[in-house]
Amino acid sequence: MLNIQSLTYLQGGTPLLQNCNLQIFAGQRVGLVGNNGCGKSTLFRLIRGAARPDAGEVSLQAGKTIAFVEQEIISSSQPAIEFVLDGDVALRRLEKILAQAEHDAAWFEAQQRYEVIDGYGAHARAAQLLNGLGFANDALQQSVSQFSGGWRMRLNLARALMYRADLLLLDEPTNHLDLEAILWLEQYLARYPGSFMVVSHDREFLNGCVNCVAHINNHQIQLYTGNYDEFECARAERFQQQAQAHQQQQKQIAHMEDFVRRFRAKATKAKQAQSRIKALERITRIAPAHVEKGCFELQIDAPERSPDVLLRVNHVSFGYAGNPLLEKVQLVLQAGARIALLGPNGAGKSTLIKLLTGETEPVSGTVEFAPGITIGYFAQHQLDNLDANATPLQHMVRLASGQTELALRSFLGRFGMGGDTENRPVATFSGGEKSRLALALLAWKKPHLLLLDEPTNHLDLDMRDALTLALEAYAGAVVLVSHDRSLVRAVADELWLVADGRAQLFDGDLEDYKKWIETRRTRDEAAQSQPVAGKSKQKISARPNKKILLSRQSRLETALTAAQKELAAINCQLADSATYTHRSREEIDQLSAVHAALEKKVAELEEDWLELEMAMEE
The missing domain is CATH 1.10.287.380 (Valyl-tRNA synthetase, C-terminal domain)
Known part of the structure; x- marks a missing residue:
């Protein structure tokens, strides 16, 4: 269906993709992976024709269609569900024909086609997409302009999913989603009838929905069958085989070169020496295997001594404008505790984290901190508080003015800030680079307690793995909010559920939480159901507005x-x-x-x- 041959794309005169080949067939669900900046988003632009290759070609089989998520945040007075329905271009085209008063042959053909594509069930499908992505039924008629930027990106995603495409392109679709919506999208894509390519840094998400992985490395694309875990095993095996083959070839070359050097001048051996020289010229050199650039070894140290109890939360309640968000929360956080907060979007997880930092004051109750404890707090809004005109080294000097420049440079290098990166202003940084700098500033303090609110946003898979290993080795306490299930499984010893105004210990694991989400969604759908014409019948709620x-x-x-x-x-x-x-x-x-x-x-x-x-x- 999609054929990429000898593709080369230059960025500033330097190859980003070079002589790449890739074929995607019907039914393939492809995870596109690689380090940040390797060319994943650029490849998507080339596939949909928004960019032109410098050499080679990208071709789509005749008659096949592509859908993708618009990155522009649109402001419109159109109702959300109508905005999403516009993604089904075939549906809208047929509706225009059927709206005509004259019932000619084209009208009857359109009517039959409308039946075939289940046009009567289109509103129900759009509503199901929106519900799955976190929209309540009473929000479906709200105008697009009433939603925040993150929710409008969800609308863009729903609109792309509504499109009847042969190939769907999704560039980090989970960035604006909470865990509930990610789980729904994972299940939806696992049943997707067409083909798709998805860029994601969430290994469990990839494991749940892809059946092959396209890996961009050293300007090349290599396709592997299986999910992400199977790809990692196959890549490790290929790496080992390449290393062995390179080593064996180098021995062979050294032996041949030594023969030529010793016998080239002897008349009796000159013919054999010339034969070996020609053989050396014909050898296709095997490149040495090397670890990809961008693999880091992070280290976050805790103080040598720590009080047994770091903080106490006593009957804390919090809300906005008289609307309670959290009520009578009680928590004793001991040294070495490792807690992950779960719960629906907007239930109060980030608010609870802010209460634990002291950044937000409770409406009632108290948060008592042990004397002298240091807290390391990471949240996405802190990235905006970095000095855009300062370099990472300047940030570190302000934090630790008594340290030598060599020590500070060495510390930044542990977080991928070595080389020229440490001397670049933050204004030129990507989201991932800003996150690494924020983590470095946090780690320098050697905190007793880490409060982490979505720390893996903008981080690629290698950096996520490095952060996971660092948190596993960290000796202090951790309270974590994350939609990265791999990180939660590796780091947390306890799961706390924040929902319906409460925060309490959750009796179960992530699989049990997944079941809790499904039960809750079924209950909410039953409570918010509405009559929809078409094949999907729904009951009306008992006391609707x-x-x-x-x-x-x-x-x-x-x-x-x-x-x-x-x-x-x-x-x-x-x-x-x-x-x-x-x-x-x-x-x-x-x-x-x-x-x-x-x-x-x-x-x-x-x-x-x-x-x-x-x-x-x-």
Whole structure:
């Protein structure tokens, strides 16, 4: 379906991708991995035609389509669900034809096609996408402009998923998602009927939804079958084989060169020496195997001594404008504790972290800190607080003015800030580089307690692995909020659930939490369900808002009236004897099929309308 041949792309005159070959076939679900800056996003731009290669070609099979997530954050007065439905271009094109008053051959063909693609169920599909990505039912009619930037990116993702594409391109789709939405997307992609390529730094997400991995390394692309764990095993094996082959070849070359050097001048051996010289020229040299650039060994030290109890949270409550978010939270954090906070988006996980730092004051209750403890706090908003005009070295000098420059440079090198990076202003940094600098500033303090709020955002897989190993070796206490399940599994000894105003120990592991999410989603869907025309039938909630019911009633009546008019028109044609005289058997069969579909649609709409009437009476 997708064919990449001898692809070369230059960035500033330097090859980013060089002589690359890759083929993607129908049904392949590809994880695209590689260090930050290796060319993953550039490859996506080349595939969809937004950039042109300097050599080679990228071709898509004729008639195949591509969908991708727009990175622009759109502001629109359009309702969220309509914005998402616009992603189904085929659906919208058919709707325009069916909206025409004249029922000609094109109209009947469009009607049949509309049935084939389940156009009547389109709203239900869009609603399911939005629900899965975290949107409540009462938010589906809100305008796009009412959502924040992160939620608009979720709308862009839902819109791309709505598109009927043969190849879907997803560039770090989990960046703006919480764990609940990531789990839903993982399951959705595992069942995706087409092919897709996804860039992600979440190994468990890749393990759950891909069946092959394309690895960009040293300007080349290598395709491996299997999920991410299988890719790592295959890569390690290939690395070992290459190292052995290189070593063996070097011995062979050294032996041949030694023979030439010793016998080239002797007449009796000159012919053999020349033969070996030609053989050396013909040898295809095996490159030495080497560890990829960008692998780090982080180290976060804790103080040698620590109090037994670091802090106590006593009946703490917190909320905004009279709306409680957390109520009567109690927690005793002991030295060496390792806690991960789980819970739905907006339930208060980040707020609890801020309460533990002392950055936020509780409405009631107290947070008591042990005297003299040092807290290392990492959150995404802190990246914006870095001095954009200062270099990493200047940041370190301000923090530790008494240290030598050599010691500070050596420390920064542990966090991938060596070479010219330590002398570049932060304004030129990527998100991953800013995160590494923030972690370095935090680690210098040797904290008793680490409070980490989504520390892996913007970090590539190698850096995530390095952070995981550093936290495993760290001797202090950790409280962690992260949607990276690999990090949570490796670091946390206890899981705490923050939900419904409470924060308490969760009795189970991440698999149990996944079941908790599914149960909660099923409950919420039942409580927020609405009547939708189409194949997916939903019950109306017991006590819905009156305004919402009136809005649903208006939409249902409009749809029912339109369907009844269409059905009446079809009935007139089928009752007219001229229809059977002037039309072919194929046209009459098509007309009958449309008639049957419309009868079914009217019956479903009438049933939904009756259910709504009963709910309004109640």
